[in-house]
Amino acid sequence: MQLIQFIKIKTNLPEKGIQNTIELLNEDCTIPFISRYRKERTGNLDEVQVGDIVKFKTQFEDLEKRKTTILKALDEQDVLTDELRQKITATQDSITLEDIYLPYKKKRKTKAETARKNGLEPLAKIIMSQNANDIDYIASKYLNETISTVNDALDGARFIIAEWINERTDIRNNIRYQLEKFATINTKVISSKKNDEKAQKFRDYFDWSESLNRCPSHRLLAILRAEKEGFIRVKIEIDHQRAFDKIENRIIKSNNDCSEQIKLAIQDSYKRLLYPALSNEILNNSKEKADESAINVFAKNLKQLLLGAPLGEKTILGIDPGFRTGCKVVCIDAQGNLKHNETIYPHAPQNKSVEAMKKINSLVEAYKIEAIAIGNGTASRETEQLIRKIRFNRDVEVFVVSEAGASVYSASKIARDEFPNYDVTVRGAVSIARRLADPLAELVKIDAKSIGVGQYQHDVDQTKLKNSLDIVVESCVNTVGVNINTASESLLSYVSGIGPKLAENIVNYRTENGAFASRNEIKKVTRLGAKAFEQGAPFLRIKNAKNPLDDSAVHPESYTIVAEMAKDEGKKLVELIGNKEVLQSIDLKKYCTSEIGLPTLTDIIRELEKPGLDPRETAKVFTFNKDIRTISDLREGQLLPGIVNNVTNFGCFVDIGIKESGLVHVSNLSDKFVKDVSEIVSLHQQVIVKVLEVDIARKRIQLSMNFK
Template sequence: MSSQLIQFIKNFTNLSEASISNTVELLNEDCTVPFISRYRKERTGNLDEVQIGDIVKFKEQFEELNKRKSSILKALKEQEVLTDELQRKIESSDNLVVLEDLYLPYKKKRKTKAETARANGLEPLAKIIMSQRANDLDYIASKYVNAKVTNEDDALDGARHIIAEWINERTDIRNNIRWQLEKFAQITTKGVKTKITDEKAQKFRDYFDWSESLSRCPSHRLLAILRAEKEGFIRLKIEIDDERALDKIESRIIRSNNECADQIALAIKDAYKRLLLPALSNEILAKAKEKADETAINVFAKNLKQLLLGSPLGEKRILGIDPGFRTGCKVVCLNAQGDLKHNETIFPHAPQNKSIEAMKKISSLVNAHKIEAIAIGNGTASRETEQLIRKIRFDKEIQVFVVSEAGASIYSASKIAREEFPNYDVTVRGAVSIARRLADPLAELVKIDAKSIGVGQYQHDVDQSKLKKSLDAVVESCVNTIGVNINTASKPLLSYVSGIGPKLAENIVTYRNENGAFESRNEIKKVPRLGAKSFEQGAGFLRIKDAKNPLDDSAVHPESYLLVNRMAKEVKKSVDELIGNKTVLQQIDLHKYCTGSVGLPTLKDIISELEKPGADPRETAKVFTFNKDIRTINDLREGQLLPGIVNNITNFGCFVDVGIKESGLVHVSNLADKYVSDVSSIVALHQQVIVKVLEVDVQRKRIQLSMNYM
């Protein structure tokens, strides 16, 4: 293993060399992050998923850097310009920007003014000027007049183009301009006169005349500005003090006070305006965009994790309703395993207004299918449908939940939904998705492209490959944190289990359909193409309910079964008797079970799991009721205190659903009576809160709320 790789990662993470080295070894052995963090704590020094994720990230960066180094060295060798010193500088570089600067003078360029000047024989004149010792430049320049260089001015002009290119390629000058851009750059925007009256442009009207320090521009604002520019509503510039920048360059180059100095000063101005500033301002803007992307992706990842780990109701018989007015409300009945047992449409609202008939039908379905809870989508006609349901007098207590239906329409038209319900249309599939989200948000939401779930900020404007990688990691982490019932899990859910993936998930479902439910973890090995490595990586996260061996329904890995059997034998209990017996488990001396590969971290995990095998760490879903008098934005008044549910979190605050179509914003300054640097430290997705109405803009459909009103 490369010591350079270990040092590279260490520079960014401050983790120990042993932890990095062992983790990299495990990654090279095709171990997954969830498996490493859960079952290889002794090897990593007890690193968590975030720390291992950082090692993965910087390992990929190092490999990308090395790949670019190889490409550059190959190109330089082919050009026969690679010196020992240049090779040493390239090989020791640990930064892509430095690497590209080293390569810049040799990079094949499209036809430039400097290249034309060289072809016209003007490079010797440029060298004479740069020596700064010559006088009477007109006379010297006259010697370079030829068929393509018609006079002395043309000769000097061409020489300046060559000098400008040399200046542009100087690393020290580029770094100084970079430093000034990082410290002092202003981002300035102006509205495009022909576009600012466009209705779509109005949400960007704050940026029709805007200027601020680029380094202080928050991620959400920069992404909004870049979207406005992309859509053609504004133009933006990155600006610094040009005079100061030019003075800094001149102080590095000009050492005389003659005609040569005058020509160099002109070349410096040209290099700065035409080459340095455009390229480096684009670079600093790209760097700021990358940072904004990272911030936005982190916010999205945090939100997604909270959403996926949302409170499940569990295995209950659920009636799901996808509400609507004109087209009616689609109703579905699911059994405790989430299978569709019945569907139909009711029309309680305008224009049909068959509310009495609808209430009777719902009551009948609740009795016929022994329904335990009702899930209502939070879209159009949601409040009206909820009020209708709450009027029904059921024979027993029925919990009524309003469920977010964000992304349900995406799922209902997807290939996954068509495979699950080939004989039903999109409306039925959407209602099923709403009901299943109540039972288990994680199991249902993994079927939907995370970008369509409706949390985060500017997710369509950030680097899509980085976003996908981050969100996939979040989903994988959540799925493996909770564990998966292999006998009921869908193909999409199984595909996120450590070591499984889409193809093996498909093979598992096919095997299950052909052979019936899995009876033991050992049987998983019979799945076609599921080899020893996949079993090692995934077995601990796959659960077998009511298995002969109770450990098969726990997070204890099969590789530790013998160890648990030994513990049980030494305390004179069966494994069944040991599980859940906290008193006995706490008395076991773990030190006597330590070996070269199994230490206290793993043993403590085993004991913890045996105390509560297969326990779901998520809280159970709780019923929530909105203010029944608030139905539209017109019902809101300043000063009202309202119950609400946090339905999105951004860097600038959180959005709260108060039971109407429009969500209200609690700005970060109104979250608490103290400075808040991280919104997620105050609120969580789906948290039930009480908010105060500060301001209502009916025309723009904007609502300002506060949680700091005591």
């Protein structure tokens, strides 16, 4: 099967679109570029569809590499027949491929291999023929220096038969079917760990059993983590007798001495070879599916977080709250540059609240502060209440900002390079302030796993997680676009076609030559060739450029078409941009070419109506219930404002202004059945929740959004 047919079967996408997308990928085009600027070639495929083509292209190529390796190995063993070659070449999945290869695979020293060396394979063949009687007499003919008894001979023959049974694809597939349909996952607590404090969060799984194919991803990952940490034992179980019977029905065709030996070999093969391998396989497959589900949740959450509402280019005072060590205060300008930093001590044990309020007030005046960002960690509520008591002489909005991952950033090389003369506490406060101005620009500097918006992110396949999250970050960065004159190296590195090295070169050019005046000037950056410019230019924005299109998502390759439109309408370019009435009256068919069709032209008109428009909403002030400061203040039945701070498959977590977030279980999200939690809530959504249950000992809060 060829690549295009393979992807077509997996995705059900049009063949022509798949073929052209593969050609573009082979030309080193990126997913954002292909989906936005090559719609005519792909048949208007979106980012998700192009991403699926990339995924299955990689899957196909990996399968083909494995086939090549296996064919070479078989050829070297001189066992590769035309029939076997054809069988391997036609295989479409890795499990079938490995089953075909299993009988030929070089094995470590096995019981069957030892029996063969002792000359017992002919005896095994006689038994499998099921035509012989008095098998003890026949076995006695195979005694030698190593095989001293009839029982030894029969044992060895059965080891060989057990291996043959293990290598039969039909038998393996039948057991796979039973495992897929009927397997249960069972857990038991390790008695010596039952009272371990760390084990208590897994106590639901101290004695647990359920159908494996119905075990939700989050529960399977929790069970496997508990096993990994040594608190429980996990077993996969099916009806073993039923499995024996299925194998016997496929093999045993007689009722004599041979059949008795084969029954014993079946039991040995099943218990020693088939079941251990295939039960591990089904558990690994279930783990892969759970990983995929968890990664998808993480990717959705990360996208929502990165596309969170920015306040924009404002002067911001950032506060990283604390009690004993004080609150770290920074002032940044509209471009995010650090202008001032110091520490105030408004809380216990110093209790210098009056002094702190005066200091904040003076800083707001001195640096013309427009907004205050307060981290949501320790002492956040107390600090927010202090700030809201201050009577400023100017309009100042107060926001509570998630500080998840701020400590990771502040200790990173990126932060050290940005602020070599400041310690981690100052860097953390700067990160909090910058997150309010532009969450995307700041959060791309942090390892996505450290942001804390997923479930069991440290338990899933780390390579797949990283690849998925990198795609999300790249998509978000290119969806919003990047101001090339203010963007950090980290942000620039995610722009289509740029990458870390060119991002560094862009920053170096900017440092040496000042701000970019036009998109054409980008070509002067060292090693930024025609391909990188084609891929990246439309995502790089230049404010106040001579050509207003340089601050839009219109690709430079389409500038001439826009100029032609303006000329035909008797308008200057600046008069055409934003002129919705004129733009909507343009006959787009007139500008269609062999390369650019209606999909791209429609995008151009949409962009010209609101050039460079940020697709994100604007940040809004949110206030928690001032009477709720700790978990002890909660009572069943209370209605509280909150912010969704994590979304999982089993529900969402809501920040209600205290240290512990509350869980809205999926069953309490709506009065209707909820299949996908993310269809009901999104990260940073402001909600009203009802307190259902408070477990102070376990620090657990159950909430509901279904109370109308």
